[in-house]
Amino acid sequence: MGVDAKTGMKGVEVSEAAVRKIAALLAGEPDKIALRVAVEGGGCSGFSYIIDLTDTQNDDDVVIERDGARVLIDDLSLVYMGGSVIDFVDDLMGQSFQIKNPNAVASCGCGTSFSI
Numbered sequence: 795m796g797v798d799a800k801t802g803m804k805g806v807e808v809s810e811a812a813v814r815k816i817a818a819l820l821a822g823e824p825d826k827i828a829l830r831v832a833v834e835g836g837g838c839s840g841f842s843y844i845i846d847l848t849d850t851q852n853d854d855d856v857v858i859e860r861d862g863a864r865v866l867i868d869d870l871s872l873v874y875m876g877g878s879v880i881d882f883v884d885d886l887m888g889q890s891f892q893i894k895n896p897n898a899v900a901s902c903g904c905g906t907s908f909s910i
Contacts, residue, residue, distance in 0.1 A: 804876035806831075808858055808865055812882040812891060817862035825849055828857075828864035831880060831893070833871040841874060845891050 808816070816829045826847040833841050848866060851857070856872055858865040867875060878895040 806856075806858060806865075806867060806872065806875050806877075807879045808860060808863065809879055809881040811884075812880050813861050813863040815882040815891070816865065819847060820862065820864065823847055827851065828866045829891075830866045831871065831875070831891075832868060833874045843893055 819829070820826055826849050828848055828851065830844070830846055830848040832844045834844055835841060851866055852868060854869040855866040856869065858867070865880065874897060875893070875895060877897065878893050881892045881894060883890055883892050
């Protein structure tokens with residue numbers, strides 16, 4: 795994981811599986827430009843992830859682009875996500891994007907809520 799020279803924060807990585815899934819989703823949704831990942835207050839552990847396709851990019855977004863996949867994370871969310879890996883899991887329990895966040899000290903069973 796690299797450290798951004800401007801902000802001093804650790805970056806966010808996107809796994810190969812997530813890159814493939816994001817690229818496929820974007821190819822099927824021509825009006826969408828990226829997958830947005832954000833952190834907001836709430837959820838059963840204090841913070842929760844919001845993951846959705848978006849058609850807009852904000853001035854404060856950090857952009858991660860690779861092999862047809864594009865991810866947007868706003869500056870505030872990046873504070874909580876530095877050093878994380880965005881992954882896509884396809885197993886017997888179903889398909890989902892998952893965030894492996896080294897900053898989280900606890901998470902809930904659903905995998906979308908965490909605390910720091």
